[in-house]
Amino acid sequence: MTPFTYTTPESIDEAVDKKASDTRAKFIAGGTNILDLMKVNVERPDQLIDIKDLPENTITENEEGGLRLGALVTNADTAYNNLVEQRYPLLSMAILAGASAQLRNMATDGGNLMQRTRCYYFYDVATPCNKREPGSGCSAIHGFNRIHAILGASDKCIATHPSDMCVALAALDATVNVTGKAGQRSIPFGEFHRLPGETPHVDNTLQPDEIITSIDLPAKGFPTHYYYLKLRDRKSYAFALVSVAAALEVEGDIIKEARIALGGVAHKPWRNTEAEALLQGKQAVRENFKQAADIIVAGAAGYKYNSFKIELAKRAIVRALEEAFAHSIA
Numbered sequence: 001m002t003p004f005t006y007t008t009p010e011s012i013d014e015a016v017d018k019k020a021s022d023t024r025a026k027f028i029a030g031g032t033n034i035l036d037l038m039k040v041n042v043e044r045p046d047q048l049i050d051i052k053d054l055p056e057n058t059i060t061e062n063e064e065g066g067l068r069l070g071a072l073v074t075n076a077d078t079a080y081n082n083l084v085e086q087r088y089p090l091l092s093m094a095i096l097a098g099a100s101a102q103l104r105n106m107a108t109d110g111g112n113l114m115q116r117t118r119c120y121y122f123y124d125v126a127t128p129c130n131k132r133e134p135g136s137g138c139s140a141i142h143g144f145n146r147i148h149a150i151l152g153a154s155d156k157c158i159a160t161h162p163s164d165m166c167v168a169l170a171a172l173d174a175t176v177n178v179t180g181k182a183g184q185r186s187i188p189f190g191e192f193h194r195l196p197g198e199t200p201h202v203d204n205t206l207q208p209d210e211i212i213t214s215i216d217l218p219a220k221g222f223p224t225h226y227y228y229l230k231l232r233d234r235k236s237y238a239f240a241l242v243s244v245a246a247a248l249e250v251e252g253d254i255i256k257e258a259r260i261a262l263g264g265v266a267h268k269p270w271r272n273t274e275a276e277a278l279l280q281g282k283q284a285v286r287e288n289f290k291q292a293a294d295i296i297v298a299g300a301a302g303y304k305y306n307s308f309k310i311e312l313a314k315r316a317i318v319r320a321l322e323e324a325f326a327h328s329i330a
Helices: 012-020 034-039 075-079 082-087 089-096 101-106 109-114 165-171 273-279 286-297 308-326
Strands: 005-007 025-028 047-050 059-061 067-070 175-180 183-188 211-217 225-231 242-251 254-263
Touching: 012 025, 012 047, 012 175, 012 211, 025 034, 067 082, 075 082, 075 089, 075 101, 075 109, 082 089, 089 165, 089 225, 089 242, 109 165, 109 211, 165 242, 165 254, 225 308, 242 308, 254 273, 254 286, 254 308, 273 286, 286 308
Parallel strands: 005 047, 025 047
Antiparallel strands: 059 067, 067 211, 175 183, 175 211, 225 242, 242 254
């Protein structure tokens, strides 16, 4: 671990100023990801800007009738918040599927969005990795790639995004609010994370001086017909091979609206609005769910050790949608 300085700003503006004046500085809140990366020399900041005591730590109603999650609210406090449990149970379910109780008690909502891939080669500084060192190559493409992407990858990187919470936020159409030297702006959740393309070392669309202040949930939370399915090698404390956040608005057995997002399959939470539109007005039956799954996974490409994830993803989508619909007849 390289030497670094440690500062504690007293406001968002001060935090932004410190980050803008030092390109090698990093924000730290819960520290559940960045400290691990520092220990293995993947991240080498010369300054840690500790933002955990800033006031962005509440969950409140927003102007659109939804909820605003402060970026510094912990994952645990979000999952167990009464309003989140009642109005956005898909989000609670997804958060509780991730990490461990100890990590959820420390990890923040803003930090969850910023966490980096768990690709083995990204963590191993002895191997080439375009995400860690642009232009060095991707060891995973011809290496042990069992956990890697089947959708949206490039010849520069096949890593996946590790979050469970973000998969639910994608399905719910959340918005990320940020502040930088240029002022405040809001980013639709689907535009926050990036696919690797030619620049896999750039994880998201934040500007270098910007900080996440909050996450807005829209008024519609799909509180009745929802399910988060996480398929992994161990029942707990493991990242998803494939996960699915499914939410339905139904009338009888007819789907009025569907939301489907996948985790563990791409560089970002994967959502396909064409598949969602296909289900609108259709019966909530397996045949239609299979058609949606085929659309979502169309174009998927496996590698030596992860081709099984293509069929696994299709089956997971169908099962998650069936479970989401089952809530309406429970």
